[in-house]
Amino acid sequence: MYTIVKKLVKNQELNIIEVKQENIEITFMDYGAAILSILVPDKNGLFETVLMGYEDLESYIENPIYLNAIIGPTSGRIKDATFNINGKEYVLDKNHLNMANLHGGSETFAYKVFDYHIVDNLDSTKVIFTLYKKQEESKYPGNQKIEIIYTIEDGKLYIEFNADTDEDTLLNLTNHAYFNLSGNLKSKILNHELYLNSSNIIQLDQYSIPYKVENILNTNLDYKSPRKVQSNGFNGIDHPFLIDEVNIEIPCAILKDSVSKRKLEVYTNYECFVCYTHEYPDDSKLLFGIEQIKNMGICFETQHAPNGINIDGLEDSILRKGHKYSYKSLYKFSVY
Numbered sequence: 493m494y495t496i497v498k499k500l501v502k503n504q505e506l507n508i509i510e511v512k513q514e515n516i517e518i519t520f521m522d523y524g525a526a527i528l529s530i531l532v533p534d535k536n537g538l539f540e541t542v543l544m545g546y547e548d549l550e551s552y553i554e555n556p557i558y559l560n561a562i563i564g565p566t567s568g569r570i571k572d573a574t575f576n577i578n579g580k581e582y583v584l585d586k587n588h589l590n591m592a593n594l595h596g597g598s599e600t601f602a603y604k605v606f607d608y609h610i611v612d613n614l615d616s617t618k619v620i621f622t623l624y625k626k627q628e629e630s631k632y633p634g635n636q637k638i639e640i641i642y643t644i645e646d647g648k649l650y651i652e653f654n655a656d657t658d659e660d661t662l663l664n665l666t667n668h669a670y671f672n673l674s675g676n677l678k679s680k681i682l683n684h685e686l687y688l689n690s691s692n693i694i695q696l697d698q699y700s701i702p703y704k705v706e707n708i709l710n711t712n713l714d715y716k717s718p719r720k721v722q723s724n725g726f727n728g729i730d731h732p733f734l735i736d737e738v739n740i741e742i743p744c745a746i747l748k749d750s751v752s753k754r755k756l757e758v759y760t761n762y763e764c765f766v767c768y769t770h771e772y773p774d775d776s777k778l779l780f781g782i783e784q785i786k787n788m789g790i791c792f793e794t795q796h797a798p799n800g801i802n803i804d805g806l807e808d809s810i811l812r813k814g815h816k817y818s819y820k821s822l823y824k825f826s827v828y
């Protein structure tokens with residue numbers, strides 16, 4: 493079952509789509525193909541949101557933290573905002589410290605209004621967002637049709653990332669959802685227990701730009717044995733983790749809150765995800781008028797290795813003409 497409400501937000505008419513099922517309720521918006529809230533029950537059956545959301549829809553328009561939105565054409569930081577395909581150099585916006593491209597820069601999909609349609613069945617609802625990225629408006633090569641399919645089914649949210657292109661291009665799509673299992677943002681995520689199926693990260697240079705693969709076993713980024721989330725130093729967790737065994741049937745991350753007893757399992761067939769503990773709050777208030785502070789959410793941004801095109805041995809994120817981009821992630825909620 494679903495409902496659609498139209499809202500005027502900073503002079504744009506936006507669509508708010510609410511999908512309700514017995515054990516999960518999710519609200520989406522066509523701006524950024526963003527998720528606004530995910531309500532799931534706690535140990536007592538109490539439905540609360542497990543997503544960090546802004547208090548006002550207006551805040552999603554500038555959204556400097558890319559809150560819960562789709563990111564593209566490329567997720568993460570690209571060194572020197574430059575890449576080379578077929579011998580041609582492409583130069584993107586330098587929106588990170590004036591030296592790298594972050595999340596696609598000014599043309600990020602987080603700030604685009606997607607078209608949408610809905611396929612509603614008894615136990616499963618699909619919200620299908622589409623966007624045409626036109627070459628003449630872009631620093632990236634080619635025209636692409638982007639399709640994001642959210643499927644809500646039995647306490648689960650599937651996200652399919654599909655695309656095609658008429659020219660070889662760079663494409664690395666993710667969703668930037670910030671989770672908090674306490675329910676309605678009652679506490680920070682530092683008391684949550686975290687498991688990450690990863691022994692290697694792409695190490696960051698002093699400017700947070702990924703540059704080389706590094707083993708993290710027995711370091712403070714090693715979450716192969718579940719333990720409480722640690723905000724490591726001033727930058728917290730903000731790293732691309734390479735998944736040990738890439739398999740959509742095996743969770744790449746598990747998050748648990750021992751108070752609400754909610755559990756989130758993340759699955760993907762991408763080879764990488766960025767785990768980020770919300771270290772750089774902006775000025776906007778969160779849902780329920782809550783002040784935005786560090787560590788109020790944790791992201792599992794499933795994606796290709798960011799900056800992979802500039803690092804030997806990693807997936808380069810090039811989508812070739814005639815090839816289909818097709819990746820899938822799953823966020824599965826339960827109580828334990």
Ligand code: FUC
Pocket residue numbers: 556557558568700730731766768772793
């Ligand atoms: C994440 C991080 C960044 C950034 C942003 C909002 O992907 O890697 O550091 O602050 O998203």
